[in-house]
Amino acid sequence: MIDTIIFDLGGVLIDWNPEYVFLEAFNGDKEKTTWFLQNICTGDWNENQDAGYPLAQATEDLVNKHPEYESYIRMFYGDWEKMLGGVIEGTVAILDKFIQSKNYKVVALTNWSNETFPIAQRRFEFLKWFDGIVVSGDENTRKPFKDIYDITLDRFNITPENALFIDDNLRNIEAAKALKINGIHFKNPEQLIDDLKSYNIHIS
Numbered sequence: 001m002i003d004t005i006i007f008d009l010g011g012v013l014i015d016w017n018p019e020y021v022f023l024e025a026f027n028g029d030k031e032k033t034t035w036f037l038q039n040i041c042t043g044d045w046n047e048n049q050d051a052g053y054p055l056a057q058a059t060e061d062l063v064n065k066h067p068e069y070e071s072y073i074r075m076f077y078g079d080w081e082k083m084l085g086g087v088i089e090g091t092v093a094i095l096d097k098f099i100q101s102k103n104y105k106v107v108a109l110t111n112w113s114n115e116t117f118p119i120a121q122r123r124f125e126f127l128k129w130f131d132g133i134v135v136s137g138d139e140n141t142r143k144p145f146k147d148i149y150d151i152t153l154d155r156f157n158i159t160p161e162n163a164l165f166i167d168d169n170l171r172n173i174e175a176a177k178a179l180k181i182n183g184i185h186f187k188n189p190e191q192l193i194d195d196l197k198s199y200n201i202h203i204s
Helices: 019-025 032-037 043-050 056-064 067-078 089-101 116-123 147-155 170-180 189-197
Strands: 003-005 014-018 085-089 105-110 132-135 161-167 182-185
Touching: 003 089, 019 032, 019 067, 043 056, 056 067, 085 089, 085 116, 089 105, 089 189, 105 147, 116 189, 132 147, 161 170, 170 182, 182 189
Parallel strands: 003 105, 003 161, 105 132, 161 182
Antiparallel strands: 014 085
């Protein structure tokens, strides 16, 4: 019996993509943008800041490593707000259904720097709807590490078998399932509505 829904934020409810900054920086060159994000300002590098590493220090570390890309590296957090593309409307509508039903505890578990998360809080009203939000940068750990799932379960008194976790990163879903938390690998709102039915949750 599912009584708790746990939402990821970026890629599920919020459209966040560094390409919004770097496609412009590289004059629309998709190949150059992809190379830069796979080799310089990588996902692994950014996730280290999601676990609480200071943005300024991370920037200097990378500039020292790749001085020829200094101006672009400084754009990553300097222009970070431009990476926020807006809400994923279909998923926010699903979230609203859960909130309005009052049948579920609804929380969020996000990999997000605690230095940039306040920007999202100011921009997105729906972040006030949750019963609580666990921000990795506040906890000095992140998904898919066990600690952050344990923090979420303990803080909100969640029974793992009764919880359903929605995340766009399969790695994070698999880590949750290892702790007996049910999971849906999010691809789009329509697929989410269909997958919810397997848990006898029907979103009209």
